[in-house]
Every structure is written in C-alpha cells, then in structure tokens.
Amino acid sequence: MGTALILLAAGQGTRMASDRPKVLHKIAGAPLLHHAMASGRALEPERVVVVAGHGAEAVSTAATAIDPNARIVIQDQQLGTGHAVAQAMPALEGFSGDVVVLYGDTPLIRAETLRAMREAREAYDVVVLGFEAADPGRYGRLVTDGDALLRIVEFKDASDEERALTLCNSGIMMASAEHMAMLVGKLSNDNAAGEYYLTDIIALAREAGLSAGVVRCDETETMGVDTRADLAGAEAVFQARARAAALAAGVTLTAPDTVHFAFDTALGRDAIIEQHVVFGPGVTVETGARIRAFSHLEGAHVSRGAIVGPYARLRPGAELAEDVRIGNFVEVKAAEIGAGAKVNHLSYIGDASIGEASNIGAGTVTCNYDGVFKHRTEIGARVFVGSDTMLVAPVSLGDDAMTASGSVITEDVPAGALGIARARQETKPGLAKRLMERLRALKSRKGT
Ligand code: UD1
Ligand code: MG
Numbered sequence: 001m002g003t004a005l006i007l008l009a010a011g012q013g014t015r016m017a018s019d020r021p022k023v024l025h026k027i028a029g030a031p032l033l034h035h036a037m038a039s040g041r042a043l044e045p046e047r048v049v050v051v052a053g054h055g056a057e058a059v060s061t062a063a064t065a066i067d068p069n070a071r072i073v074i075q076d077q078q079l080g081t082g083h084a085v086a087q088a089m090p091a092l093e094g095f096s097g098d099v100v101v102l103y104g105d106t107p108l109i110r111a112e113t114l115r116a117m118r119e120a121r122e123a124y125d126v127v128v129l130g131f132e133a134a135d136p137g138r139y140g141r142l143v144t145d146g147d148a149l150l151r152i153v154e155f156k157d158a159s160d161e162e163r164a165l166t167l168c169n170s171g172i173m174m175a176s177a178e179h180m181a182m183l184v185g186k187l188s189n190d191n192a193a194g195e196y197y198l199t200d201i202i203a204l205a206r207e208a209g210l211s212a213g214v215v216r217c218d219e220t221e222t223m224g225v226d227t228r229a230d231l232a233g234a235e236a237v238f239q240a241r242a243r244a245a246a247l248a249a250g251v252t253l254t255a256p257d258t259v260h261f262a263f264d265t266a267l268g269r270d271a272i273i274e275q276h277v278v279f280g281p282g283v284t285v286e287t288g289a290r291i292r293a294f295s296h297l298e299g300a301h302v303s304r305g306a307i308v309g310p311y312a313r314l315r316p317g318a319e320l321a322e323d324v325r326i327g328n329f330v331e332v333k334a335a336e337i338g339a340g341a342k343v344n345h346l347s348y349i350g351d352a353s354i355g356e357a358s359n360i361g362a363g364t365v366t367c368n369y370d371g372v373f374k375h376r377t378e379i380g381a382r383v384f385v386g387s388d389t390m391l392v393a394p395v396s397l398g399d400d401a402m403t404a405s406g407s408v409i410t411e412d413v414p415a416g417a418l419g420i421a422r423a424r425q426e427t428k429p430g431l432a433k434r435l436m437e438r439l440r441a442l443k444s445r446k447g448t
Contacts, residue, residue, distance in 0.1 A: 002046040002097035003118070004177065006088045007036055009063075009104030010053025010075040015227045021055030022225065023104035024062055027235040028242070029262040029281040032225055033059070034066050035107030035238075038263070042111030043100065043118060049091045050104070051075050051084045059104075080195030081171065082187040089181045099180045101173045101198065106224045108237055109172065113217045117174050124213035125179055126205045128152070129172035131219045140169035140199050142214055149212040152199035156192035167214070169199060170222035179210060238263075246273075262298075274310070282316065300332075303339075321356070335366075338381065350374075352391075355381030355399065363388040380415065 013022025023033040030038075037048065048070040052059040060072040071091045075084050085101055092099065098121060100114065113129065120127045128149055130142045138155040141162050152169050153162050175183070183201040191197060202212045225231050242261035246253060250269035253259050258276045265279040268287030277291050280298030285291060289302045292309035299316025302308060305323040312326045317334030320326065324337045327344035335349045338356035343349055345362035351374050352366045364385050366377040375393035379385070383397050386405035397403065398415030406422045413419035 002095070003043040004047040004049065004092055004095050004097060004099050005037070005040040005043070005045045006085055006092075006099060006101050007033065007040070007048070007050045007063075007104050008081060008084045008101065008171075009033055009036075009059055010051050010056075010078050010084055011105070012054040012078070013105070013226065016225075016231075017228070021059050024055070024058060025225070025231055027107060027231065027263075028238045030264075031062055031066075032107045032234075033062060033104045034263065036102050036104050036109070037063070037066050037070070039107075039109045039111060039114060040100065040102050042114050045100075046097065047071065047092060047095055049073055049088045051088050053078055053084075080187075080189065080193070081198035082184050082196035082200060083189075085180065085198055086184040086187070086196070089177075089184065092177050092181075095177055097177060098174055099177045101171070103171050103224060105226070106171065106222060107234055108221050108223055109170075110217070110221055113215070113221060114172075116217075117172070117215045120213055120215045121174055123211075124149075125210035126173065126175040126183075126202060126212040128202065128212065128214050129170040129222070130167050130214040130216050131170055131222050132166055132216070133168045133219055136163075136166050136168050140171075141165040142167045142169055144214060147213055149202055149214050150206065151203040152197075154191065154193070154197060154199060167216075168222075170217070171198070171224075172222075173198065173201075175201075175205075179205070182208070268304075277309075283314075315350075349377075351393065352377040352379065354379045355383065357381060358383040358385070360385045361387035361389065361405065365390050367392045 009023045016022050024031045048067050050063040050070050051073050053075040056074050063070045063072055073088050073091050075087045117127045117129060133139060140152045140154045141158055142152055143150045183204050186204050187196045187200055189196050205212050220237050223234055225234050239261060243253060243256040246267050251267045252272045255275040259273055260278045262279045262281045264281055266284045268285060270288045271285045272290040274293040276294045278296045282299040283297045285302045286304045288304050289306045295309035295312045297314040300314035300318035302320045303322045306320045308326045311328045313331045315333035318332040319336040321339040323340045325342040325344055329346045330343050331348045333350040335352040337354045340357045341354045343360040347360055347364045348366060350366050351368040358379055367390055368374050377391045377393045378396040380397060380399035382400050384402045386403050388406045389403045390408040392410045395409055395412060397413045400416045401413045402418045403409055404420035407419060408421050409419050
C-alpha cells in the first residue's frame with residue numbers, strides 16, 4: 001500500500017528571533033524542512049503535502065526545490081496541528097494508502113523508525129511515535145494500557161498524575177488516509193489552548209472502535225527546533241551521526257569530532273579525512289583520496305588517489321581527476337584538473353581546464369574576471385606553468401607548452417612553445433651597496 005506524507009510547517013518559530021521561517025533554517029547545509037522530507041522519503045511516498053503558513057512563499061519555493069512534486073497547502077491561520085492536517089486532506093483526494101504526519105521542524109527522525117511505524121500499522125489503525133523523555137517538560141503525554149494507546153493529553157490540559165508520565169508524544173503519527181480524514185473531521189477546539197489538537201484523534205479513534213499503538217524511538221530523533229540553541233543541538237546530532245556513518249563505511253577520520261559534514265557528503269571507502277575539514281553541500285570524495293587538514297570543500301568531486309590540502313579550498317565545479325595534487329592555499333573553482341596534474345602552492349584556478357600531468361607553479365592566478373564577464377583559461381596536457389604566472393583569460397596554453405616565471409600571459413601559447421611576458425632584467429654592479437650607505441648616512445644625520 002502506498003504512503004503519503006503531510007509535513008506541518010506553518011508555524012512562525014517566534015523563538016528563533018529570525019526574519020526567516022523556522023523550517024528554512026539549516027543544519028548540515030540544508031533546511032530543516034529538507035531533512036524532514038528526506039527522512040519521509042524512506043517510505044517512498046506517492047504524495048507529499050507541505051502545510052505552509054508563516055513565510056508561505058519562501059517555504060513553498062523551498063519545498064518544491066526539494067521535491068518538485070510536493071503539493072503546497074496554505075494554512076492562513078494556525079489553529080492547531082489538527083487543523084493543519086485537516087487543511088492538507090483535500091490534497092490527498094484520490095489517494096487511498098497510509099498518511100504519515102511529520103513536523104517540518106523535526107529533522108532527525110531516522111528511516112528505520114518510520115519503517116517500524118509502518119510495520120506497526122499491521123497491528124494498529126493509528127500508530128504514534130513516542131519516546132521516553134529525560135525531562136518531559138511541556139510535551140504531550142501518552143496514556144497507555146499495556147501496548148495499547150488510550151489517548152494523548154496535552155501538557156496544558158493534563159492532571160498532575162498525567163504530567164508525571166514520561167512517555168511523550170513526538171507528534172509523528174500514521175493512519176490510513178480514510179481514517180485520518182474521518183478523525184480530523186471530528187476535532188473540536190474545546191481545550192486549554194483553544195486549538196484543534198491532532199493529538200485528540202487517538203481518543204476519537206477509540207470511540208470509533210479503532211485501535212491505537214505506540215512505536216518508541218530514541219529521544220534525540222524527536223528533537224524539535226524552536227530556538228537557535230536547538231538548531232545548534234540538532235546540528236551536533238546530525239554531525240555525530242554523519243561521522244559514525246563515515247567510520248562504519250570504511251573512511252578514516254583522523255579526528256572525527258573536528259570534521260564537518262553536509263547533508264549529502266559522499267566519501268568512498270578508504271578515503272582519509274584529516275583534522276578540521278569542512279564539507280559544504282555537493283562533495284564527493286572517491287575511494288583512497290586524501291583530504292588533508294583545514295581544507296574547505298563545496299560542490300567538488302575528488303577522484304581516486306587525489307590529495308587535497310592542507311589548507312586548500314575547492315569551490316563548486318572543482319572536478320579533480322585521479323592522482324591530482326592540490327596543495328596549501330590553493331583555491332579551485334569551476335575547473336577540471338586532469339589526471340596527475342599538480343597545483344601545489346598559493347594559486348587560484350577558476351573557470352579553467354588543466355590537462356593531465358601539467359604542473360602549475362606557485363602563485364599562479366587565472367585572471368578570470370574583467371569586472372563584468374568571466375572568461376576561461378584552457379591549459380593542455382604536460383604543460384609547465386612557471387611560478388607567479390598571471391593567465392589573463394580568455395587564454396590558452398597548448399600541450400607541452402611552458403610559461404616563464406613572473407609572466408603576465410595575455411596571448412595564447414601554442415603547443416610546445418614557451419611564453420615569456422616580463423621586463424628583461426638589468427643588473428647594476430655595486431648599486432645596492434651604494435644605496436644602502438647613502439640611506440644609513442641620512443638616518444644617522446637625522447638622529448643627531
Ligand atoms: C505538539 C503536540 C505535542 C507533542 C509535541 C512534540 C499537538 C496538539 N501537540 O505540541 O503532543 O508532544 O508537538 O514536539 O499536536 N503547526 C502548523 N499549523 C498549526 C500548528 C502547528 O503547521 O496550526 C506545525 C508547527 O509549525 C510545528 C508542528 O506543527 O512544525 C507542531 O506544532 P507546535 O505548535 O510546535 O506543537 P507543540 O505545542 O510543540
Ligand atoms: Mg513544538
């Protein structure tokens with residue numbers, strides 16, 4: 001049977017103290033909403049409905065960027081989680097499988113947990129994800145009888161006895177679309193908050209002769225983000241998981257706690273990642289490549305056997321072939337570097353291609369920007385670029401060409417040619433010594 005997701009993302013997130021809607025704040029380089037939708041993807045949903053309200057325009061743009069098929073429902077007034085789900089139901093017209101309600105601000109639910117909920121649906125009509133809270137605070141409490149869930153009581157409405165319960169509601173629920181529509185249709189807002197509580201559907205389900213049960217998960221999974229401190233906490237959980245997953249997949253992390261992952265970082269087996277490496281979105285490091293300390297990578301592909309850093313920066317479109325060497329204080333952007341090529345020191349390579357086995361000397365710069373347009377630099381195979389060469393793009397160096405150190409290359413250098421573009425040296429015998437003597441004499445006269 002198919003599955004549909006409803007993501008609740010209409011809340012304001014006042015406590016973030018932000019101009020940006022809460023669900024668009026990022027962890028690991030992707031919005032919270034992205035993480036919530038990504039965990040739901042484990043159920044291979046047929047439909048995805050996002051309920052937007054505050055910042056609806058930005059939220060719906062982001063949601064369709066994450067999943068072009070996502071349907072956006074606008075909840076103009078936030079009258080409660082039950083009201084939000086009711087608003088989403090018309091977007092499930094014609095769908096007859098199971099519905100899972102997820103929160104856009106709850107980014108850490110694991111795929112296994114959602115699959116366990118789907119399995120539990122074989123035993124119960126409504127399944128709620130619960131957790132044992134170390135500090136139950138203001139969470140809704142799950143009132144159970146053995147394995148059966150009797151009802152959920154919101155903190156505001158709970159008796160002292162109910163507040164003493166530690167099994168809490170994560171908010172994540174699953175039921176058939178048919179039951180969900182029927183149950184949210186019966187909700188009222190007769191409670192302490194004057195809201196339509198989704199949580200009331202459990203008692204309503206039992207009144208209708210349906211069964212309800214609880215699947216438990218670890219508290220860290222249900223962590224919701226309400227404040228910047230929560231955001232930092234969720235980031236820490238994500239990073240800890242990413243590091244553990246990399247280690248388990250056969251990646252060496254010499255100091256795991258110092259490596260920062262993005263949501264989509266892909267590291268091959270036997271890759272070695274040294275201390276203080278930061279991955280922005282879109283990085284792939286193939287098997288056996290090594291990223292040395294203090295490097296920053298984003299939108300880059302590093303092939304087998306390549307070595308990057310220490311202190312290197314790979315920006316979007318950096319495409320490194322096998323056995324490439326990128327050394328300290330080198331920046332690469334939108335450039336393909338051919339197999340075995342070396343850019344080892346203090347260089348900027350942008351909007352360029354470099355052929356295999358070429359060597360780029362220290363301090364080389366591709367001058368790619370004229371203030372309005374970007375221009376490309378094409379470097380062939382086995383080229384030797386002398387130190388401190390300025391390559392004023394558009395410009396090309398043919399295979400086996402060379403440039404002399406300190407050259408400002410403004411014209412193409414054909415295959416096998418040497419480009420030299422600098423003033424010829426003059427040497428004045430004895431002049432340095434005479435100059436220094438004159439300056440020192442001047443200084444001592446001034447001192448007196
Ligand atoms: C909810 C649960 C509570 C549970 C807790 C877990 C209800 C009534 N209570 O409480 O049992 O322990 O989550 O974190 O469900 N939203 C909308 N539209 C609305 C209201 C909310 O889209 O009209 C969204 C919010 O943006 C948020 C989510 O639903 O993503 C949860 O709403 P929130 O107000 O945080 O519910 P809690 O009071 O935390
Ligand atoms: Mg909440």
